[in-house]
Amino acid sequence: MSSPPFASELDLQLCHDCGQVCQSGAIECPRCDALLHHRKPDSLARTWALLITALILYVPANLLPVMYTDMFGSGSENTILSGVIEFWRDGSWDIAVIIFIASVVVPCAKFLVLGVLLVTVQRRSRWAMRERARLYRFIETIGYWSMLDVLVVALVAALVQFRALSTIEPRLGILFFGLVVVLTMIAAMTFDPRLIWDAEINDDRHA
């Protein structure tokens, strides 16, 4: 079974916005006017920058409290992890697992996978290309579930507002955490999975 030709070998390129097959070298898509590019511009540099920024912000996101709870005069602050542990102790292990996956496993998986993809692409590695392509699609699909904790805090803070008795307020940690989610989402969008396959083409025309 012969493998299908690459678009660049046929002097074609894809419009990402409407799926039109365009001639190489065209600047705008003739059908939808979107800007065309052979590969996403500066894909590697931009993805690295976004990924490292996200990684740095992930530290305060975990260390700073995300929520302040005041119940009958006794206040306490919760970080993401202490919230998970609290759920676990209360016996809601299922909820603890869901929040742990959304807030810890998913972001860490994104850091790891994007890091591995960036390094292997830079080394023009031909190792496990199909699997790496699948990993990329996987983190692209699951990435936005990390917003879960931000939405939970927003709703709980909007609900529990009984001035004297009890209040729940968002804290600075949720800002950092939200930024991590947004940055890793943009990082995944900036990475161009076609770079994985450029290792198959011998000449050096990657972005």
Added chain:
Amino acid sequence: MQPQLIICEHCDSVYQRPALTPKQTAHCQRCGALLERGRHLTTDQLLALTVAAAILFMLANAFPIVEISMQGLSNEATLWASVEALAEGRITIIALVTGLSIIFAPALQIILLGWVLYHARGGRIAPGFRTCMRALEHLRPWSMLEVCLLGILIAIIKLAGMLEVHAGLGLWAMAMLTVLIILISGRDVRDLWNELQVPVR
């Protein structure tokens, strides 16, 4: 230029466009990514679901999502109130992201789809068709109603231990809206480019 060709967006492989029956899918030989899906909803069906989504969107935003009560006091929260709860002090920017993901992105998706599909139904290319379709492509990743729905359920369980919690009317609308958005905001609408034979310059 060559409507009979398609290119895999994940690895740049070129294929002849396959003829697919509804529910059939075509995957890339080289990287395994989804190339194309047989269309399962017609323009009429998409438009009908979009109208239903618009009505549910209004209900989901007009009525409280969750109501709580404690020692005779009660409180309720709408989607908008949740966004507002984040809009205080130094963390305001995260309220913008939240507002985009649970209110503005779904709203824009419904409006743009309604506009494009309403015209497509009469075989016409809507004014601003190109801009609408491109906006829809870029909105898709930021629309997060399903995450919000899971978030609401978790918030309910979290609070149920401390006080009385009731699901509001908005929650039911929101649950149905989430399903509809998943159905209509997929890639089906991309077929309009070919169906309406949008001219190439």
